[in-house]
Amino acid sequence: MMRDTGLTILVTINVLVLTYFVVLNSTYLLTSVTAFRSLRRYARRLKTVDVGQLIRSGAALPVTLVAPAYNEEATCVEATRALLTLEYPDYEVVIVNDGSTDATLERLIEAFELEQAPRFPSATIPTAAVRGTYRSARYRNLWVVDKENGKKADAINAGLNLTRTPLFCVIDSDSLLEPQALMRVSRPFLEDSRTIAAGGIIRIVNGTAVSKGRVRDVRLPQSLLARFQILEYLRSFHSGRLGWAEMNATMIISGAFGLFRRSVVVEAGGFTTNTVGEDMELVVRLHRHCRDDGIPYRIVYIPDPVAWTECPETVRTLARQRDRWQRGLVETLTRHRGMMLRPRYGTVGMLSYPYFFFLEMIGPVIEVAGYLAFAVTVVLGLASGNYVLAFLALAIVFGVALSVAALGLEELSFRRYEHTGDLIQLFWLAVAENFGYRQLNSYWRFRGMWSALRGKTAWGEHKRKGFAPTRSG
């Protein structure tokens, strides 16, 4: 009797996992195919765009770049300098020092000759206390806000309060924007005034040579963990976000680089401070806000504006990051559960929300249960060798196919990894990541789910190394 019950449970888990696995990977495949069409069209479209002409035309909408900084003494000066050399006709930079305990503020004061200057807020979103505002004597479009620590969303809101331009761009203070990135990401706002948010691609800077705030030679990093993440980011942005954007169902614009219409974000109440997934939460809330109030809107992802960011290179830091991302996802989806399968929320309510809920949020639980059930099945000899082999082969080949599809999309469009050796490495990584890295990721996300259920709110620290100087020779 007990044996029968155990067997039934095992069979149920196996079937559930298999179904989940097929649906998840089929969705990935579908978004990859959609992304392929979209990327080809976009690449053709890009040839009709003269970014230089756009910059000179006087059509560009003024932008405020808001960069929250917490203990970023290693990178803040170079990253800020890079922000000041963007090719954009009319923009301000607001760095928000979010109560750093290191020398972030001192570094900025010294490097940019900051002096205290009053600045009247245009909005009044509540934030932790602002201790002072500074303006650079050398760069008149650079402002620094010094405030009590309130975490990232709170820091962005402080910057948003001081924003006076129609658009504001959120970036991580340790990210590097490519010189034309701002012009490129603002293009959807010019071509369609209903656009309220646009995101660009985030690429990993580890291993890549940087000098004077500009990326010089794109290379793969030494760290295997960082290399896996490069592949992951390519998959996520090229196949995932582009595919969802094509279906008008974008639910995430990365907090490391996103451009928003100020008035709509202020109307919606700014960024939510009691979540670690404030970037996704805002985008979902904007969908909800506009749909509920009958405001025509577009939220888009475009693949050519690039922000380069440093990824974790230690297992511990990466585990914390993934834990946080999963918690952010859980918090956002549970907060907006009213959108689930509601036709009034369009493709977001009917497609992307259920996808994120069932496959991305609950997925890690099913995956971990699946690994355990699979191990029990094998150990107890309940499945034939053929079954074990077939299932493993399917899992690996599916994973590889999706990764090489993303690499194909990269090669079709932007080709940032110009060294052929790096491209070959990435193909090899598409196979290698199936043996350990993916499983670890599932485990971290599972832990994130558990942390979310326990109400954990910590961010976790990511100690930056700083950007690598240009390679000599």
Place this chain on the structure above:
Amino acid sequence: MEGALPFSDRGLQLVALVTLLLLACAVAFTLTAAYLRAENIRNEKRWVRLEGVWEPMIMSVLTGEVAEGNLLARVHPRDARYFVEFLLRYGRQLKGVERDTVLSLAAPYLERIADDLSHRRPEIRARSLQTLGELSVEEYSEHFQRALEDQSPLVAMNAAQALALEHDPAYAEKVLRVLDRFQHWSTGYLAAMLANMGPESAPRLRAALADTTRSPQIRAAVARTLTSLRDVASAAVASQVLRSEDHIDVIIPVLGLIEKVGDRDQLPVVRQLLRSPDHAVRARAVSTLANIGTSEDGAHIRAALDDESNWVVLHAARGLKETGRMDLLAEVAESESPGAIAAQEMLWSGHA
């Protein structure tokens, strides 16, 4: 089947089949990526080789040392598109005789570019118009005018942009006629495009501003264009529009127009808008009053410093600064007024 789990052999066969299919996909993706890489490398090499041939010669052609024919003789028919791309770089940067030389070099190949105007993909048609627009609008003006009616707004926009740059009132008329097709483009983008038509088009733009059958977005773009053209004669039209208009997308840029080109005749209607329920309208009205108002408007601007909207307060503080009322700003800066920080900011930026 040796295991106890009820998976049939047929199920296993299906899994194996799917795996093989996916494997084939993975291999196909890999080969495609490898092919694309090889193709890109080949194209880059070809481009470098062609540039190596053309680059030194074009300088000599531009200075008149070498005849155009000598360079054209180095252009193989299959490299025609590359050559036009190459010339585009120069076409954008040069003026006068040198530009004429570039246009003359491109002329034999433009028919091939014009053929793309019948391509089924809108991006290809748009690209073709863009190239022709850089090199020879006059020669292909019929194509451009037809493209204004293209079903793709992108193509129509490229045509409109090229025609607007020609400063020809006849083209301006045609562009204005199709303007409503672009109502979703940003008003700033449209205004920048329309401003290229130059002051000759101002009478038509004034008529478009007064035309209430047009969409508010288009009228807003027209108002912004007249502002950038600093068309003084449009102040009267603007004043009339403000009297009857209730769409804020129109009111705000029209106030901006009056701010730049208006005079005291428009003051009554601007003052009325200080009581608008919309804070953006009140803010713009305060700015306008600061620029064209009389001494009696100082009191209005001072009162706006106590407005519930921070935007209005900010515009009021700026207005006081622009009108030189530093004494009043200093007084507010010392007070408990909600506008104290705004006043401090203006005083600080005045000294910095």
